[in-house]
Amino acid sequence: MKATVHVFLKPGVLDVQGKAVEAALHGLGWTGVSHARVGRIIAFDLAAADRAAAEAQVKAMCERLLANPVIESWRAEVGEA
Amino acid sequence: MKATVHVFLKPGVLDVQGKAVEAALHGLGWTGVSHARVGRIIAFDLAAADRAAAEAQVKAMCERLLANPVIESWRAEVGEA
Numbered sequence: 001m002k003a004t005v006h007v008f009l010k011p012g013v014l015d016v017q018g019k020a021v022e023a024a025l026h027g028l029g030w031t032g033v034s035h036a037r038v039g040r041i042i043a044f045d046l047a048a049a050d051r052a053a054a055e056a057q058v059k060a061m062c063e064r065l066l067a068n069p070v071i072e073s074w075r076a077e078v079g080e081a
Numbered sequence: 082m083k084a085t086v087h088v089f090l091k092p093g094v095l096d097v098q099g100k101a102v103e104a105a106l107h108g109l110g111w112t113g114v115s116h117a118r119v120g121r122i123i124a125f126d127l128a129a130a131d132r133a134a135a136e137a138q139v140k141a142m143c144e145r146l147l148a149n150p151v152i153e154s155w156r157a158e159v160g161e162a
Contacts, residue, residue: 006122021123024146030138032128039122041087042102047113057111065105 001046001054004077007067008039042066046078054078082127082135085158088148089120123147127159135159 009015017038025033048054058076067074090096098119106114129135139157148155 008122008124018123018125021147022125025125025142028142028145030127030142032138033142034126034128036123036125039124041089041120041122042099042117043089043120044099044103044106044117045115046111047115057113061106061109061111061114064109066102 001048001051002079003044003046003054003058004079005042005058005062005066006039006075007042007062007072008037008074009071010073013071051078082129082132083160084125084127084135084139085160086123086139086143086147086155087120087157088123088143088153088155089118090152091154094152132159 009018015037018036021038022033022036025036046054046057048057055076055078058078062074062076063069090099096118099117102119103114103117106117127135127138129138136157136159139159143155143157144150
């Protein structure tokens, strides 16, 4: 199975990377850019019996390691390899 | 328009973050994880006349600022707000 996890800061949390990207794009002349947010993607292969088992494993990984639940939200996709 | 840019290290480039995530997941007992890669997502709103104009702008942004073409590859999606 292929798993892809998207991690973003929660909406209320100041995203300094996003602000920096937005300011840099404005500085290069792209003034139509707004609400820039920077997150991370973690993609990996996973040995699992079926899709439900893989999804349950990925959820546990996100809660224990891949995201900080205090300030970050996550979304995971599991697909065939 | 909503733009989402995914940036990953190119396949031949050592992804130390990915290796660290993989080792940590193995350490927590998820030994079925392999080929972990860590990338980043940049999401933003973009004022553009139409989809083609937005896509051209996002391509230029990726080439000039958002990705390092020496070691990174990128993929962009542009959709309605």
